[in-house]
Amino acid sequence: MSAAEAPVIEAGGLTKRYGRFTAVDGIDLAVNKGEVFGLLGPNGSGKTTTILLLLGLTEPSAGTIRVLGLDPLRKPLSVKRRVGYLPDQIGFYDHLSAEENLAYSARLAGLASAEANRRISDALARVRLSDVRGKRVATYSRGMRQRLGLAEVLAKGSEIAILDEPTSGLDPQSTQELLELIRELAADGVTIVLSSHLLAMMQSLCDRVALFSRGRIGLIGKVADLTADVLGGTHVVEVEADGIDLAAVLKDAPHIAAVTPLRAGRWRVDADADVRADIAHRTVQAGGALSGMTIRQSSLDEVYARFFEGEDHDQAA
Numbered sequence: 001m002s003a004a005e006a007p008v009i010e011a012g013g014l015t016k017r018y019g020r021f022t023a024v025d026g027i028d029l030a031v032n033k034g035e036v037f038g039l040l041g042p043n044g045s046g047k048t049t050t051i052l053l054l055l056g057l058t059e060p061s062a063g064t065i066r067v068l069g070l071d072p073l074r075k076p077l078s079v080k081r082r083v084g085y086l087p088d089q090i091g092f093y094d095h096l097s098a099e100e101n102l103a104y105s106a107r108l109a110g111l112a113s114a115e116a117n118r119r120i121s122d123a124l125a126r127v128r129l130s131d132v133r134g135k136r137v138a139t140y141s142r143g144m145r146q147r148l149g150l151a152e153v154l155a156k157g158s159e160i161a162i163l164d165e166p167t168s169g170l171d172p173q174s175t176q177e178l179l180e181l182i183r184e185l186a187a188d189g190v191t192i193v194l195s196s197h198l199l200a201m202m203q204s205l206c207d208r209v210a211l212f213s214r215g216r217i218g219l220i221g222k223v224a225d226l227t228a229d230v231l232g233g234t235h236v237v238e239v240e241a242d243g244i245d246l247a248a249v250l251k252d253a254p255h256i257a258a259v260t261p262l263r264a265g266r267w268r269v270d271a272d273a274d275v276r277a278d279i280a281h282r283t284v285q286a287g288g289a290l291s292g293m294t295i296r297q298s299s300l301d302e303v304y305a306r307f308f309e310g311e312d313h314d315q316a317a
């Protein structure tokens with residue numbers, strides 16, 4: 001594998017213990033350049049701790065980490081310069097303006113001032129904060145602070161952006177605006193690692209996701225592959241029909257993973273293809289009367305619910 005193809009983030013056997021409690025338990029992870037990679041899982045499952053380990057902000061108890069080929073514990077400044085981080089609570093200087101905050105972090109990132117000024121202006125325009133650039137950050141709403149956080153990532157020219165629950169506490173419109181900005185960053189080739197509990201958003205945004213459970217990665221992959229593995233299908237068809245038992249009618253039909261009765265005359269069919277025509281054909285052939293059929297993509301919500309079925313959701317120590 002050439003250097004250009006090497007993952008930009010690599011972790012092997014990564015472990016973090018707090019006393020006798022293991023917050024991150026031997027995870028293996030590789031994120032490729034330009035990917036949007038999602039971290040999912042219940043509260044306390046180890047997502048934030050993993051992020052802190054990747055950034056060199058906490059020391060692993062065991063395992064290895066490489067970010068852009070660097071060990072973040074040995075090269076914290078180099079990693080900090082090339083990786084943007086949006087924590088849950090962004091630590092801006094409230095008494096300084098947006099512009100002053102960005103100028104300060106640009107200086108820390110080693111940018112010369114003329115170049116920094118140009119980048120800061122561009123970044124503030126892109127996140128639509130140009131008009132309020134001179135206002136103290138103390139006066140900003142949460143949505144504006146999050147956008148300012150992305151402006152910092154842009155101004156630094158970060159190669160990787162790590163975003164910890166970037167939309168938590170935002171109203172629907174601010175959430176949509178932030179998502180659009182994250183998509184733009186990704187389109188520019190920035191590798192994005194983000195954690196969130198908004199599963200529909202993660203499904204639409206992420207190339208791959210990792211599902212954390214008790215400090216381990218329980219599932220990892222593209223959402224379509226996870227739905228196929230966990231639910232047995234990428235499509236969910238709901239069928240309404242009278243005069244037949246659909247489970248019996250579809251017993252030998254191809255592409256079908258499961259037929260689940262919902263209530264009298266109504267079934268859910270999990271399948272790995274659009275099987276509506278075949279269902280209609282077999283139902284009519286068996287003498288049934290078909291009265292309705294809908295299809296949708298299987299959702300990450302369902303994968304998540306199935307994966308954690310019967311588990312205690314509070315995973316805190």
Ligand SMILES: Nc1ncnc2c1ncn2[C@@H]1O[C@H](COP(=O)(O)OP(=O)(O)OP(=O)(O)O)[C@@H](O)[C@H]1O
Binds near residue numbers: 022317
């Ligand atoms: N400094 C610490 N000392 C002791 N325990 C800690 C510390 N930091 C985190 N933990 C514990 O490690 C576990 C994992 O926490 P972490 O913040 O990584 O979870 P998370 O998946 O990000 O959760 P959330 O969705 O709530 O952000 C939790 O049980 C937490 O209480």
